[in-house]
Every structure is written in structure tokens, then in C-alpha cells.
Amino acid sequence: MRAVFDSLGAGVFVIDLTGRLTTANPRARHLLGRSGDELLGSDMHDLLHREPDGGTVPRGRCRVLSVLDDGQPNEGSDEFLLRGDGSLLPIIWAATPLRHDGATEGAVVVFHDFSLHRDTAEQTAAHLAALEELTARLSMVAEVSTDLISTMDTSDMLNRLAGLLVPDMGDWAAIDVRTPGQTGELRRVAVHAPGDHAAARSLRGPLPPLPEASRSSVARALRGAQPVVLDAAALAEPPRTPLDAAHRELFERLGGTSAVVVPLHTRRQVFGALTVARTAPGSSYSEAELLVLADLARRAGLVMEGAELFEQQRHVAETMQRQLLTPLPQVGDLRMAARYWPAQSAAEIGGDWYDSFLLGDGVLTMVIGDVVGHDLKAAAHMAEVRNMLRALAWDRTEPPSLIMRRLDEAMTHTSDAPMATCVFGRVEGQEGGPWQLHWVNAGHPPPLLITADGHTRFLEDGHGPLLGISSALHMGLGWPNAHAELPPRSTLLLYTDGLVESRTRDIEAGLATLRRHAAALARRDIEEFLDELLARIGPSGDDVALLALRIPPERAAGEPSRQHAYSPAAADRGAPGASVKDTPVRDTSEPEQPGETTR
Known part of the structure; x- marks a missing residue:
């Protein structure tokens, strides 16, 4: 029996009714990194049992000692033992009462090193968490993409985009766009801040022009077509231009300890910039989140470019038809x-x-x-x-x-x-x-x-x-x-x-x-x-x-006509038949009455 005890591939030790170690096999001494003299006679709980962070486990919560109290076997996989070098050994274990002549005289504890299994389980849990996060990101991207293509109204689309990014990607979001046909002119068209709707509304409107030499976050995003990350140090810098001050006002009114400014762009042009910020101390954006925001901004830019092209085509077609x-x-x-x-x-x-x-x-x-x-x-x-x-x-x-x-x-x-x-x-x-x-x-x-x-x-x-x-x-x-x-x-x-x-x-x-x-x-x-x-x-x-x-x-017979003949001059007095969006075009040669507007 001693040969069997010494040759087991699992650690085995025996404790008496007071919890003191009375014997330990070689495998137990090896796993714990302790000698027999160090183990024998020592209180098992005080010497070995520890919390995952290394703290002492209250004696009343020791599941191994509970075997001595109730005489019932016990097992687990969430316990840690303190090794001789100070490191913790995660174990999977089973404890059984040691009986002799019908009386309980102690307990036998068998345990294995659970490090490999625990690492695998933790890796699996980490992978599952990462997969869940990725799934959530993909779902958000899909939802945002659906909303982006559901309307050709650019302002409506950008308002929806800002709303969908909060709170998943930030505590507030704002979108600034270039005014069509006016180089350097910017306008804030969307601000979404769930906690302060009044401030969000007041922050919308025209913005100062984009200075040629500005190095502000908005300027860098608009010129470089790359995301610009703002940490606490960057947000603490004083504004240097009116545009910087207008962008800083977002953080003064809505708060923020970290932010990302992402360009709304395509290969051909940059339409504006999206700012997403977090207000919690110490918050930051991961590389994966930056990639998601950059992808969403690029999608929004493609929709804006499509809307612009559609509007140009509509204008050309309507102009052609007006002339006809x-x-x-x-x-x-x-x-x-x-x-x-x-x-x-x-x-x-x-x-x-x-x-x-x-x-x-x-x-x-x-x-x-x-x-x-x-x-x-x-x-x-x-x-x-x-x-x-x-x-x-x-x-x-x-x-x-x-x-x-x-x-x-x-x-x-x-x-x-x-x-x-x-x-x-x-x-x-x-x-x-x-x-x-x-x-x-x-x-x-x-x-x-x-x-x-x-x-x-x-x-x-x-x-x-x-x-x-x-x-x-x-x-x-x-x-x-x-x-x-x-x-x-x-x-x-x-x-x-x-x-x-x-x-x-x-x-x-x-x-x-x-x-x-x-x-x-x-x-x-x-x-x-x-x-x-x-x-x-x-x-x-x-x-x-x-x-x-x-x-x-x-x-x-003989009754005169109200208009006897067609003449180009008479026709020219009528409306030219110009088409107006969403309004039927009136085309008639009747002269307009004073104060009447031909549609």
C-alpha cells in the first residue's frame, strides 16, 4: 500500500481531526514545492489554502475542513493552494472522510494541477467574450448600414448615425459636414447626447471656416482622411483657432475624457467629420473600436456621395425637361x-x-x-x-x-x-x-x-x-x-x-x-x-x-372669339413650364394675374 501511495500520479495528503497534515505523498510535495518536514504537522488550511488573489480564506469557508465537520465527501475545481515559492496552484480536488472502526479520524485529499485546464477554460471564455463583442459590433454595423441606405435625406441619415453610435461607441456623438459649394465652410448637422437634449440642440449650426494651417483634430481628420484619437492631454490643450474653440465647446458642454474624430469620406472627397466621445475617467478606444468607427464613417461617406450624385442627376434631368x-x-x-x-x-x-x-x-x-x-x-x-x-x-x-x-x-x-x-x-x-x-x-x-x-x-x-x-x-x-x-x-x-x-x-x-x-x-x-x-x-x-x-x-355664327389666333408673343406671356420639385408644373399661355405666382 505504501508503494501504491507513493506512486500515484495525483497529489495525496491526509489531515487529522484538527486539520493538521499527517502525511503527504511525493506527488503532493512536488506539486506544492514543499518538503515533507515543511508539510507534516502544519495546519493544512493556514499553510496552503488561499483566495485567487493570494488572500487568506476564512476558516469557516474552507470546503476541505467541512468534510471533518459533517463527514460528507466534497470536491471542487475553484480552490488555490500556496506553493513554497509563493505562487498559487489552482487545483481540482476531492476530499473523503478517513474512517477507522466506524469513527472519523481525519480526511484524505486527492488533488491535480488544474492550471492547464483553467488556462484553457479562461482562454475559451475570453474567446467567447471576444466573439460576443464582435457579434455585437457586426450587428451594430449591419443596423447602421441599413439605416444609412434607407433614406436619401443626408441630414436625416446623419442624425440616425449619431443616435445609433450612442451608447455603444460613446456617451455622445456629433457630426460636422462641409457646406456644399462653399470651400472651407462647415456646419454641425447632428449632435446626440441622451443626457442633455437642450445642449445638443444648441450646439448645432454653422461653424467657423476651416483654416488652411490649422492642426486641430477636425482639420486633421478632414485633411488626412484618418481617425484622430484625443486623450486627456490633447483635450487639455487650449484652442488656437475659432474652429478649435467650436469643437472644444462640445467637450465643455457635454463632457469627455477621450474621443475619436473620424472623417466621413470616400476615395474622391471628404464630406465631414464624426466625433464620438466617452466621459468616464480613464476611458479610451481600442484598435478594434477605431476600425469599426472608421468603417461606419466610410459607409456614411459613400451614402453622402451617392446622394450628391443622385441630386446632380436629378437636377440635370429636370433642367433638360424644363427646357423641353x-x-x-x-x-x-x-x-x-x-x-x-x-x-x-x-x-x-x-x-x-x-x-x-x-x-x-x-x-x-x-x-x-x-x-x-x-x-x-x-x-x-x-x-x-x-x-x-x-x-x-x-x-x-x-x-x-x-x-x-x-x-x-x-x-x-x-x-x-x-x-x-x-x-x-x-x-x-x-x-x-x-x-x-x-x-x-x-x-x-x-x-x-x-x-x-x-x-x-x-x-x-x-x-x-x-x-x-x-x-x-x-x-x-x-x-x-x-x-x-x-x-x-x-x-x-x-x-x-x-x-x-x-x-x-x-x-x-x-x-x-x-x-x-x-x-x-x-x-x-x-x-x-x-x-x-x-x-x-x-x-x-x-x-x-x-x-x-x-x-x-x-x-x-358670327360671334367673335376671345382669342382669334396663336402668336408667339401671347405664348411667351404664359408660364415656361419649369418643373419644381414635389410641385406640379403649370404650363399655360394665359397671362398671370397681379399677385399670382405660377407654380
């Missing part, structure tokens, strides 16, 4: 009006147009069309198709079907414009009426005729293929001529599909809605008719073009 929305001619007592409703998104601005002009034989034309596509290229193609139609039609007295065939051939052989839809009509009649519409329809929604008593019908005749198909594919298709009587005081409405179709409503439902509202507005003035129609339908998504003609009442 010419004043409408007025012939006799015929009344015309038009509207252009820009798309809400720059990506949706495209090829919708309306047109009306006098032909060489004095006949009035009405045109509505839509070139396939929703981008700046579509707007350019729209201008090309519109001008080709004008050139082909103005000096010819031939039926609309031949004009449409010529336009289809011209698009195929002289232009790279894609397919387009179009309604081309001639309004014919004597000065006192009656009036007729002669038209063809190249794949466009049908014109709507509304009588004075509110009866409506779609003019569904004259349908043919889209422009850009028949001649290109040598299909030999044509467009049948159609004609319809235009009753006195009736309204003829031409429109593009953006009025009746959207992502949330199919075209059949949209046509029914248009018909219902148009009937209810039949007796309104033609200008009010279009304004109210747009207000009631509220088109969204695609851009919309409208062209309306009001037929005058019957007039007795």
Missing part, C-alpha cells in the same frame, strides 16, 4: 393646360414628355409620350424623340399614322433611342366648332374624354405597336388612324402611366381611379382640373406628364 416643356399654343377659344410632376427619386426621373404645336396647315397637335428607362439617358432620348416628331410632323398634312411610321423608322435608323410609347393627335375643326380628334396610339395608355356632364370614356382605338419595334424587327406593323368627336365643353386628357400605375397599384385600378376623379372634376376650370386631379390621385414613384384640352361652348 415649352409654352402651349392657344387656338381660338380652345384652352390648353399641362403639368409635369417630377419623380421623388432621381433614379425614377426619365422619359415622360408632353408637347403641343401648330402644324404648317394651322392644325393644333397634342402629343404625350414616354421613352423606356428611368435615368438621365432616358431623358436625353426623350428629347431626341420629341424633336424628331416635331421635325417630321410640322410641315405635313398627312394622317397621324404616316407620321408615326416615319418616326418609328427614324428612331430605328438614325437614333439609339430605345422603345417609346406615344399618342400623337391632330385637333381639327372650324373656329366655332365642331371639333374632332384624329390620332394614333403607339402602346400608350388611352386618352380620356370627359364630357361637361361628367360622362367619361377612354379612347381605345388607334392602337399600334410601341415605337422602335416594327421597323427594327421588319414586322411591317402599322398604326390605324382613329377619330372621335370632341363635344362642346368637354375635356380631353392625355397622361403618362405614372398617373395610373405604381408599385402598390396595378394599371386597371389606376385607370378606374382616374376616371372617377376626372368625372367629379368635369366642370372645374381646366387649370383647377389638373391641380385637383394630381392632388386627389397623389402619384408617387415615376414622373408624370399631363396634357389637357378644353373644348369651348357652342358659339353662334
Whole structure:
């Protein structure tokens, strides 16, 4: 038995009823780094048992001694023994009462070095904690990214970004951006400080210009496109420029012992700077946190660049369309009006147009069309198709079907414009009426005729293929001529599909809605008719073009007309058809009344 005791691969020692060591095997002496003389006769608890920090364990909490008190086995893996060299040995252990003739005479303790297992467990816990932190960071990045791309409103996006960074990345956040078109001008557009909303609001607004030689944190971030870390020493430096003072005011009002200033940038330019700060004493930012903030700032910069490019494209497309929305001619007592409703998104601005002009034989034309596509290229193609139609039609007295065939051939052989839809009509009649519409329809929604008593019908005749198909594919298709009587005081409405179709409503439902509202507005003035129609339908998504003609009442023979002829001077007195964002464009040759503003 002595050989077994001495050869065990585990440490074993025996204590008597008072807790004194009576024997210890060689493995125990080796693990503890102590000699037999040092161990035997010593109180086990006082000599060996320690807290994880090296402090003494109260005797009443000693789980090994509890075996002597209650006679029940005990075990554990969270105890430490003091080695001879002063280091601590983490152990996994088991203690069992030592019985002889039915009486407890002490306890036997068996233990192993638990250092390797404990280190592995601690490493695993550290890895799990790091993984949880990384997961939390990735979740925040994903949430921020979702919010960044959910709006094209830059101010709204930056306010959301500042709010999402608090409190995970700091106790407050502020964002300064360059003012578009003004070099060096800065403006603080967002401040998020949960504990002081009044201070946050008061800190927003214009900032002093960026000095050329400034070495402030904001200046360095804007020029170097790299994060700038501010510690307590940097925050204690006195401001040297008005911009430094404005940035320091953030810390004076909101507090802060450490901060990071990160540029909002892309490869091409820097749009502004994000400041995130912590107020707890001794706080700082880790390398991983700096990388996260830099990545989020870069994403915000990409969104800002995209918004800027979209706005530029929208402006160019709207400018092009404004130039094409010419004043409408007025012939006799015929009344015309038009509207252009820009798309809400720059990506949706495209090829919708309306047109009306006098032909060489004095006949009035009405045109509505839509070139396939929703981008700046579509707007350019729209201008090309519109001008080709004008050139082909103005000096010819031939039926609309031949004009449409010529336009289809011209698009195929002289232009790279894609397919387009179009309604081309001639309004014919004597000065006192009656009036007729002669038209063809190249794949466009049908014109709507509304009588004075509110009866409506779609003019569904004259349908043919889209422009850009028949001649290109040598299909030999044509467009049948159609004609319809235009009753006195009736309204003829031409429109593009953006009025009746959207992502949330199919075209059949949209046509029914248009018909219902148009009937209810039949007796309104033609200008009010279009304004109210747009207000009631509220088109969204695609851009919309409208062209309306009001037929005058019957007039007795010889009764003079209120306006006998079309003249460029009279047309020039009307609104130029300029488009205004989110507001329908009025296009009419009626002179403005004093104090009236044409929209």
C-alpha cells in the first residue's frame, strides 16, 4: 500500500481531526514545492489554502475542513493552494472522510494541477467574450448600414448615425459636414447626447471656416482622411483657432475624457467629420473600436456621395425637361393646360414628355409620350424623340399614322433611342366648332374624354405597336388612324402611366381611379382640373406628364372669339413650364394675374 501511495500520479495528503497534515505523498510535495518536514504537522488550511488573489480564506469557508465537520465527501475545481515559492496552484480536488472502526479520524485529499485546464477554460471564455463583442459590433454595423441606405435625406441619415453610435461607441456623438459649394465652410448637422437634449440642440449650426494651417483634430481628420484619437492631454490643450474653440465647446458642454474624430469620406472627397466621445475617467478606444468607427464613417461617406450624385442627376434631368416643356399654343377659344410632376427619386426621373404645336396647315397637335428607362439617358432620348416628331410632323398634312411610321423608322435608323410609347393627335375643326380628334396610339395608355356632364370614356382605338419595334424587327406593323368627336365643353386628357400605375397599384385600378376623379372634376376650370386631379390621385414613384384640352361652348355664327389666333408673343406671356420639385408644373399661355405666382 505504501508503494501504491507513493506512486500515484495525483497529489495525496491526509489531515487529522484538527486539520493538521499527517502525511503527504511525493506527488503532493512536488506539486506544492514543499518538503515533507515543511508539510507534516502544519495546519493544512493556514499553510496552503488561499483566495485567487493570494488572500487568506476564512476558516469557516474552507470546503476541505467541512468534510471533518459533517463527514460528507466534497470536491471542487475553484480552490488555490500556496506553493513554497509563493505562487498559487489552482487545483481540482476531492476530499473523503478517513474512517477507522466506524469513527472519523481525519480526511484524505486527492488533488491535480488544474492550471492547464483553467488556462484553457479562461482562454475559451475570453474567446467567447471576444466573439460576443464582435457579434455585437457586426450587428451594430449591419443596423447602421441599413439605416444609412434607407433614406436619401443626408441630414436625416446623419442624425440616425449619431443616435445609433450612442451608447455603444460613446456617451455622445456629433457630426460636422462641409457646406456644399462653399470651400472651407462647415456646419454641425447632428449632435446626440441622451443626457442633455437642450445642449445638443444648441450646439448645432454653422461653424467657423476651416483654416488652411490649422492642426486641430477636425482639420486633421478632414485633411488626412484618418481617425484622430484625443486623450486627456490633447483635450487639455487650449484652442488656437475659432474652429478649435467650436469643437472644444462640445467637450465643455457635454463632457469627455477621450474621443475619436473620424472623417466621413470616400476615395474622391471628404464630406465631414464624426466625433464620438466617452466621459468616464480613464476611458479610451481600442484598435478594434477605431476600425469599426472608421468603417461606419466610410459607409456614411459613400451614402453622402451617392446622394450628391443622385441630386446632380436629378437636377440635370429636370433642367433638360424644363427646357423641353415649352409654352402651349392657344387656338381660338380652345384652352390648353399641362403639368409635369417630377419623380421623388432621381433614379425614377426619365422619359415622360408632353408637347403641343401648330402644324404648317394651322392644325393644333397634342402629343404625350414616354421613352423606356428611368435615368438621365432616358431623358436625353426623350428629347431626341420629341424633336424628331416635331421635325417630321410640322410641315405635313398627312394622317397621324404616316407620321408615326416615319418616326418609328427614324428612331430605328438614325437614333439609339430605345422603345417609346406615344399618342400623337391632330385637333381639327372650324373656329366655332365642331371639333374632332384624329390620332394614333403607339402602346400608350388611352386618352380620356370627359364630357361637361361628367360622362367619361377612354379612347381605345388607334392602337399600334410601341415605337422602335416594327421597323427594327421588319414586322411591317402599322398604326390605324382613329377619330372621335370632341363635344362642346368637354375635356380631353392625355397622361403618362405614372398617373395610373405604381408599385402598390396595378394599371386597371389606376385607370378606374382616374376616371372617377376626372368625372367629379368635369366642370372645374381646366387649370383647377389638373391641380385637383394630381392632388386627389397623389402619384408617387415615376414622373408624370399631363396634357389637357378644353373644348369651348357652342358659339353662334358670327360671334367673335376671345382669342382669334396663336402668336408667339401671347405664348411667351404664359408660364415656361419649369418643373419644381414635389410641385406640379403649370404650363399655360394665359397671362398671370397681379399677385399670382405660377407654380
